[in-house]
Amino acid sequence: MVPGLELPALRWMMALHSEFVMVLFMLVGIAAAVRWLAERYARGAWAAYLLFPGIFVYDSNIGGSADHFASLFVAPLLLITARVARRFDRGACLLWGALAGGAFLSKVQSFYFLVPLTLALCARAAALAARARRHSAREPTVRALVTGWALMGAACFVVLMPHLVSNFIFFRNPVYPLLLNVFTSSRPVVKDALLQANYIMADWHYRSPPGLGPKLTSALELFFTFSFEPHYSFANDLPVFGSTFTLALPLLLFVGRAPRIWLGALASFGAIMLWALTYWVDRNLQVFLPLLVAVTAALMVRACELGWLARAGVVALVVVQTAWGSALYFSGADRMAAGMRLLRSGMEGRAEGLLRSHRADYVALGASLPKQAKVLLHDSHLTLGIDRPVYLDWVGYQAAIDYSTFRTAADFDHRLRELGITHVVYLPGVQAPSSKQAEIIFDVFRDRYGRSPTPFGGLALFPMPAAPPPQEPPYQVLSIGVPEVGDGLYRIDALDTVEGLPPQMKHAPRPSQTAASPGALLDAAKVVIVGSPGPLDPATNERLQREFHDVQSQGGYRVLVRNP
Secondary structure, three states: OOOOOOOHHHHHHHHHHHHHHHHHHHHHHHHHHHHHHHOOOOOOHHHHHHHOHHHHOOOOOOOOOOHHHHHOOHHHHHHHHHHHHHHOOHHHHHHHHHHHHHHHHHOHHHHHHHHHHHHHHHHHHHHHHHHHHOOOOOOOOHHHHHHHHHHHHHHHHHHHHHHHHHHHHHHOOOOOOOOOOOOOOOOOOOOOHHHHHHHHHOOHHHEOOOOHHHHHHHHHHHHHHOOOOOOOOOOOOOOOOOHHHHHHHHHHHOOOOOHHHHHHHHHHHHHHHHHHHHEOOHHHHHHHHHHHHHHHHHHHHHHHHHOHHHHHHHHHHHHHHHHHHOOHHHOOHHHHHHHHHHHHHHHOOOHHHHHHOOOHHHHHHHHOOOOOOOEEEOOOOOOOOOOOOEEEOOOOOOOOOOHHHOOOHHHHHHHHHHOOOOEEEEOOOOOOOOEHHHHHHHHHHHHHHOOOOEEEOOEEEEEOOOOOOOOOOOOEEEEEOOOOOOOEEEEHHHHOOEOOOOHHHOOOOOOOEOOOOHHHHHHHOOEEEEOOOOOOOHHHHHHHHHHEEEEEEEOOEEEEEEOO
């Protein structure tokens, strides 16, 4: 959206630098939050963030994502919550609502920390209302409380409104692609769109267990173990999210009267519980990490006032976490080396050439296309550098191309022409989870019209055919030894099960014909998919070699299409 940055490297650098600035301001917010929580001035309190070394690890570091932008709002919202809780003054309420809207705009998972803060304000409002009923002139009236809540909601809505309204205009759903079961007129949608959004886009492997009882049990357990037992790891299961927070919590019992720290600890408990009750993706913990950091630092500050024994314990806690995370502080050495190389290249007059090498394959591919070109990118989502409108066909992550409606390559071609697509790009040897129907349709289309693609590094490009292909009967697919598909002849639409769905949600396809020998069904087959059936009988093998040719051989099975 920023004009004048013609090189992808400059756009990527600007994105990362913007995120870095957000991290710096987040550290300022942490220092302010520690001072408020501990009710003490603590020099250098921001450094407690280094006890949560996820920032140095892939998937949680500065990588062009929304996590750190959302976390910027945590400390300001904590502080303005305290200001609102005094008397629900109008200005404070307006600011709270505006910040809450900004947090939601950054990432939906901001509700992890917004809900506990809202509940705290609800409890405070109830207490103030009770006092007002006793005719206390010093407390705000019930009308003032209602006005404050209305202003918070209105400010939040005003900030969110451009996003919500534009989504409603274009998609008939203000939170598209979420809540498809509520906004039933959402568009575009595909077959099983709700399942794809809930179980593929939001990977079902990380969903909390079904049922309220198991959810609560697992969430309570995760509150104490989330920092010790990651659900996935890029750092050999080291505690990258700061077990210091969990280990420091017992200090609450010894720091004396500290209502603000207790409030922060309860808000942290609520945020972790909401995360544990919903979606166990560890990177989402970054959204409210400043709250955990501030509570940990405040506990350490107050604990150090209890005497030399307490200070020794705090030092031991810091040493243990530092020892755990010592290797992580250097895990980004390759990025530091790349940064130094770029700085050195500027001194040597080679900076422009080095910048132009970034995503050079994508840039070269885009430069080869006409200005009015529209591109289909198959089974991938990385587009920076192409500099043309790009459509994705990745099942579960888009709703413009629905492979379940295609019976032939001609059907697929018709849909691409409806979208105005002029060129197709794919990554040879790369296959994302999709359906066998989707892979067969694309493989046949590519075999017919992309036999001589133009290579651009790891990309391959071919143009759409000049004329639409002729119509043909729906494909009949012969399956031989393919996992999860029994041997037999299938209509291609029977193979539409999305591979990424949970096992209990996949339907077993039913063949239209079966035979003792697969060779007996070859005459009716347009496409054959072959897994690991053991040695085929010589006659069937000979016919496959003579009448068919391979168009794909990955994902555990081969795809063969009948020769013209």
